[in-house]
Amino acid sequence: MAKTETVLISGMEAIGWGAIHADCQAYFGYPITPQSEIPEFMSREMPKLGRIFLQTECELAASGMVYGAALTGVRAMTSTSGPGFSLMQEFISFMTSFECPAVMVNVVRGGPGTGGITAAQTDYHQATKGGGHGGYRCIVLAPASVQECFDLTQLAFHLADKYRIVTIVLTEAAVGQSLEPVELRTLDFGPLPEKDWAVRGRFQREGKKQTMPLSKIWISYVGFHQEQIEKYQRIKDSEIRYRTYQVEDARLLLVAYGYVARMAQEAVSMARAQGLKVGLLRPITLWPFPSEAIKEAASRIGKVLVVEDSSGLMVEDVESAVQGQVPVYLLGCWGRNVSTAGGIIYAERILEEVKSLS
């Protein structure tokens, strides 16, 4: 896989290619719209490479098998959408207690409940605040293009192994089903710690006992949580990622992620053409959240407009970042072109909102 090639693929195929380039050895999944293209892709490509693909009996089993596979030291992943992601929370919580690295992809659909099957950003809290029981965090990466789907999936595997944490790729149908040219190449993020905790039978460790028969939480409850807090701090210190677009002279700061950030970037260009000084800050890691960067930019610019395709979830993190120093406005799912589940927020609507605030 050393050679570089450019292909026209969808965001979900890009996630699949990213996993394959990241040496993902096992994929487990269950069909759910709008992410069924990922298990379809993996069922086609993984057997060709002698790797494991299995469609399980439910999403819960899929995440359970990811846990089992990851414990043996191989890279494993699953993908799902909203309702399936709720089912997977049991094992995400469990993997956290065993510090088991894994990659989960959530191609978000509008919720709650069965909701819609098209693009939405309603699972923000569930992904970034620890969706299962026990109070934990997962690294959350939000791609805004098909190339990023490919790159961030590879990064997700690296970060999962580096910090022994569950990493979530949070995307939605708009990015996942878009076709864009993608440069396929294997990314190297540097060395990783050896997986000396992997459970593969004693014969593979020269008879030595395994190091991780128990969760640390059973040995020392407070000690476990302290270690987690330290780990989260290390991640916050070095893994925050975001992009800015024309923020230098802006008078209004847009904050958006995923497909909405693409629309917001378009809106910034349209506003600039009309003489409105607008900039965009796009978080790539939703957890750890780029709070410092937003605080710094917001206090300089003086006004923030959060655009997200939900009832207003990320806006809480932005408000927490700016600490009430500047006004924070929100354009949520009411900014969709149509009021049905099939609507999306277009750049023109964001521009309208920008104009009303300028």
Added chain:
Amino acid sequence: MKKEAPAKKVICTIPRLHDGWMLAFAPWCPGCHIGIINRLLCEVMEELGIQDRAIGVMGLGCSAAITPSIDTDRVWTPHGRELVVASAVKRCVPESVVYSTVGDGALLAIGSGHFLNTTARGEKITVIFVNNGGYSRTGGQVAPTTLAGMKSTTTPYGRDPQVTGFPLHAAEIAAMMKGVAYSVRGTVHTAANYQRAKRAIRTAFQKQLDKIGFSLVEILSACPINWQLNPVDCLDFIDKWMIPEFPLGEFKNVDSIDYSFDPELTKLGMVIRERPAG
């Protein structure tokens, strides 16, 4: 003059595979049969020489506590997800020997969907199912295996089949599945049955070592605390009430499973939408 027979010296031994340190996590009550089953597993694994290849998958509960008391590699799972994790471990490390000890709730209630699908897929794992007719570790609630009419802490007036249904039969269900190589029900409440149970566990592991298919050993076990009986009366209870509902015996024992299919069918079905990459 009648001579008194010299007192026999009884030597208590602990199986080599028994993990003393982990025993702290597995306190079984006096008169419980799970300790016996634990011993059988240790002995069989030692005799087969599979300690270094074995990976135990443990959930939560009295039956699940067998696995931590056996000195092999092991992984922990949430309650009821043992078969899911065991399947993945076996697929990722095919040369390992994966075993799991599960209870009534894990196999037949919360994990029943996983049980059906794992057996249907013919996962090459060995499952020891301890059937003691209730949820023991949580204090004696009704389980899918609780006998009709029997009292539990959540059926205080007795289990009414019109409300909570009839007992589930794991060994018979498994025997119906094509992917299952071996399915048997035994007990350890008499010396003869103890020997049979040991043979059954050995055969179950052998089916996995021979890469044939899924193997299940269901063992009826006493629960003196929740049955509110003394250990000796528990043996009578098994004879009088458990065995009529859960008959002992081999329900399936095959040396090969036919995994073939008609190639004609591979030409039918959904068309693969393949876009060339590059």
